[in-house]
Amino acid sequence: MPAQSLHPVDTLIFARWIIPVAPNCTPLVEHALAIRNGEICAILPAKEAEAIEAAEVLRLDNHVLMPGLINAHGHAAMSLFRGMADDKPLHTWLNDHIWPAEGRWVDEAFVRDGCELAIAEMLRSGTTTFSDMYFFPEAAAGIIRKAGIRAQLSFPIFDFSCAWGSGPDEYLRKGLALRDELKHSKLITVAFGPHAPYTVSDDAMQRVATLAAEADAAIQIHLHETQQEIDDAVAQTGKRPIQRLAELGLLGPKTQCVHLAALNDDDIATLANFGCHAVHCPESNMKLASGFSPVEKMRAAGINVAIGTDGAASNNDLDLFSEIRSAALLGKVVAGDASALPDHYALTMATLNGAKALGIDHLVGSLEVGKQADVIAIDLSALEQQPVYSPVSQLVYTNISHQVRYSWIMGRKVLDNGELTTLDRRDIIARAELWRSRISGE
């Protein structure tokens, strides 16, 4: 597109490198990206871009521009439980610590404050889209709107009562009402969030499958997280959870399967046949000693694999760049092959693959003309990144998240030279400390 036809644009960003992710991660050197009405309207060599008129121009020497990161699984409000129950295996962590604490503390105010803390952390470390599965998703939606971040809200469904509702009937009614309320939202989508095979009955699973198909909605579920989950299921039902979900109609191209840290080759073939997406959470899987996800085998089978942090109570941060690095390193160990999970694939998992998993790859996940301007800028001039042979390598293998300087979501600047523009960092920290002292009984 000739530069003259682009006048005027809202934002014009010159950068040393642009990593578009699609068609690939090969960096464009000394290029510029132009934004108009929240969309990317041009990516062109810097020299040509000088002719473009813009309301705002940024010249980011030694920065790399790339698509905002997509955290495909988490429980944002659990940030307020960060560090509360460490060094325990999943089932002890959940049954003896987290579920009792949630029963005691989680209400709308907890979700609002925890969600705001999580979003602030995610924005500061380069995430522009996240997927959340937690109680009071309406409260999360309010904070998401305030922050200006993009999100998928997977409303929770399980067989038990909680502060948000009495059981599957109420969860489905409230979740569908939220989906209806947000149907015109440009930033939020609403998905079904059946918690896990071991907390949702066959009847509730079937209702989720039917209602999600009717609504053409996505489903996100914790699945095959530990070998114990599978052994218990086989003992109780005679079936592996993936097989049971396949029979109940839960698996399909809109199903996002989180963890998958205990899989055999038949499980992988089933997920691939149904076109399911995988969400890999390497740090949570390691911290809870849940298992190893065979990412390379899933990739070879044609499964789209995205990345998530899980909640900050099992990670213990929401830094997706560090998750990318963990995924790349662990992928090599699990495959027994140093060439497994190469840097460009790890970066794609946290961007375009995340967008595909959440069904929003027509909008975000790569820097392409016509896509929404969800863009981040990372400064590669710090000592810890020198020398820069390859910006993709620096992003994946060095400690980079503190170098995220700018972030735009739908063209709106939400991180400006490292400062949040929509949220008050000090106020968020003060409220987190209040929750800590309340929960600690001080």
Ligand SMILES: CSC[C@H]1O[C@@H](n2cnc3c(O)ncnc32)[C@H](O)[C@@H]1O
């Ligand atoms: C029903 S809201 C979500 C529910 O999930 C719990 N949770 C957090 N992390 C995990 C995990 O790794 N596996 C299973 N369940 C998890 C969270 O505490 C909420 O109760």
Ligand SMILES: [Zn+2]
């Ligand atoms: Zn989870």
